[in-house]
Amino acid sequence: MRLRQPSFGRNSGEKNKNILDSAQRAVGAKRLLARLFSASVPNPYFLEKTALSLLILLLAFVSGAFAHETRPAYLELRQTGPETYEAFWKAPAMGDNMRLGINVELPPDCQNVTPPRATIANNAFTQRWTVKRNGGLTGTEIRIAGLAATVTDVLVRIERLDGSTQITRLTPASPSFIVEAAPNVFEVARTFTVLGVEHILTGIDHLMFVLSLLIITAGGWRLVKTVTAFTLSHSLTLTAATLGWIHIPPKPVEAVIALSIVFVAAEIIQMRRGNVGISASAPWVVAFAFGLIHGLGFASGLSEAGLPTAHISAALLFFSLGVEIGHLLFIGSVFALTALAREALKRFKMTPPIWSKQIPPYAIVGIAAFWFIQRIAAF
Numbered sequence: 001m002r003l004r005q006p007s008f009g010r011n012s013g014e015k016n017k018n019i020l021d022s023a024q025r026a027v028g029a030k031r032l033l034a035r036l037f038s039a040s041v042p043n044p045y046f047l048e049k050t051a052l053s054l055l056i057l058l059l060a061f062v063s064g065a066f067a068h069e070t071r072p073a074y075l076e077l078r079q080t081g082p083e084t085y086e087a088f089w090k091a092p093a094m095g096d097n098m099r100l101g102i103n104v105e106l107p108p109d110c111q112n113v114t115p116p117r118a119t120i121a122n123n124a125f126t127q128r129w130t131v132k133r134n135g136g137l138t139g140t141e142i143r144i145a146g147l148a149a150t151v152t153d154v155l156v157r158i159e160r161l162d163g164s165t166q167i168t169r170l171t172p173a174s175p176s177f178i179v180e181a182a183p184n185v186f187e188v189a190r191t192f193t194v195l196g197v198e199h200i201l202t203g204i205d206h207l208m209f210v211l212s213l214l215i216i217t218a219g220g221w222r223l224v225k226t227v228t229a230f231t232l233s234h235s236l237t238l239t240a241a242t243l244g245w246i247h248i249p250p251k252p253v254e255a256v257i258a259l260s261i262v263f264v265a266a267e268i269i270q271m272r273r274g275n276v277g278i279s280a281s282a283p284w285v286v287a288f289a290f291g292l293i294h295g296l297g298f299a300s301g302l303s304e305a306g307l308p309t310a311h312i313s314a315a316l317l318f319f320s321l322g323v324e325i326g327h328l329l330f331i332g333s334v335f336a337l338t339a340l341a342r343e344a345l346k347r348f349k350m351t352p353p354i355w356s357k358q359i360p361p362y363a364i365v366g367i368a369a370f371w372f373i374q375r376i377a378a379f
Contacts, residue, residue, distance in 0.1 A: 196322020233291030241299035
């Protein structure tokens with residue numbers, strides 16, 4: 001009888017070859033990691049450019065979609081008679097045929113005096129109509145349908161016949177409110193303080209400018225003077241623009257804000273090369289100058305909310321207070337994260353590569369330059 005030759009030898013040879021290939025790949029990966037994280041990098045310029053390119057592309061893609069894209073919806077009810085109101089509803093939209101799926105739900109016994117007139121323009125859906133309810137809206141509940149399924153807020157302003165107003169902020173967790181009989185200045189203070197904080201913490205471009213100031217001042221008394229100058233300047237233009245004393249279209253303002261970030265971040269790069277510019281020698285001067293432009297950007301966010309006629313001063317004051325609270329929260333978070341990172345490096349006895357210090361300014365320049373080109377193209 002002829003016996004078939006067993007085949008385990010061939011299979012074992014293939015397995016050995018696979019094992020050898022896996023071992024070689026593991027050794028290659030280990031060598032690559034050692035080159036990346038070693039304090040002495042054989043080719044630092046290649047690694048730096050590669051890391052910076054990937055980081056800039058990633059952050060530009062992500063942040064380009066989120067820089068000042070968190071827009072609140074807005075509902076205004078202006079009383080024109082004892083029982084009639086003119087309603088204005090504005091919700092975020094995209095293009096000419098897509099809008100956020102949230103709608104106003106008035107009390108069921110309300111009647112439309114005029115049919116709603118809807119338009120979509122400039123990435124916003126607007127609707128106007130007149131409603132009537134016996135006895136008025138005082139004491140009734142108004143709800144925003146669909147708000148609980150979103151991540152946006154709704155700013156509500158009710159203007160009564162006597163000129164007094166009610167300002168309310170609705171959230172996905174609290175999508176309804178009760179129409180009050182009299183205005184409450186404490187509610188105005190709370191609403192506009194929160195609005196100021198959110199405007200800063202969701203405005204990535206403003207935060208990136210503050211981060212650039214933090215890097216170039218390196219903390220201490222220079223940082224205090226710089227932040228103070230920035231606060232004074234943006235408060236001036238915020239007040240002037242909100243009260244209608246000056247008017248500049250928002251698109252050029254947003255483009256110059258991006259350009260201000262590029263300028264300061266480029267100064268950081270030059271400073272680390274030994275070329276000290278005005279941002280490094282007198283950062284408070286640069287902060288004051290560009291703060292005037294950033295204040296116009298803050299005013300655009302405040303104008304979307306609408307100012308209560310009887311409490312304009314309070315709204316301005318507490319919105320500015322909210323902006324400063326947002327700045328302090330961000331600065332404190334940066335300091336805390338920096339301290340944690342240093343402690344972790346010290347604990348694990350790790351030394352970051354020298355080129356890693358160049359990542360923040362280069363990334364900031366890349367992202368801000370992308371914003372500038374994007375906003376110029378939108379003119």
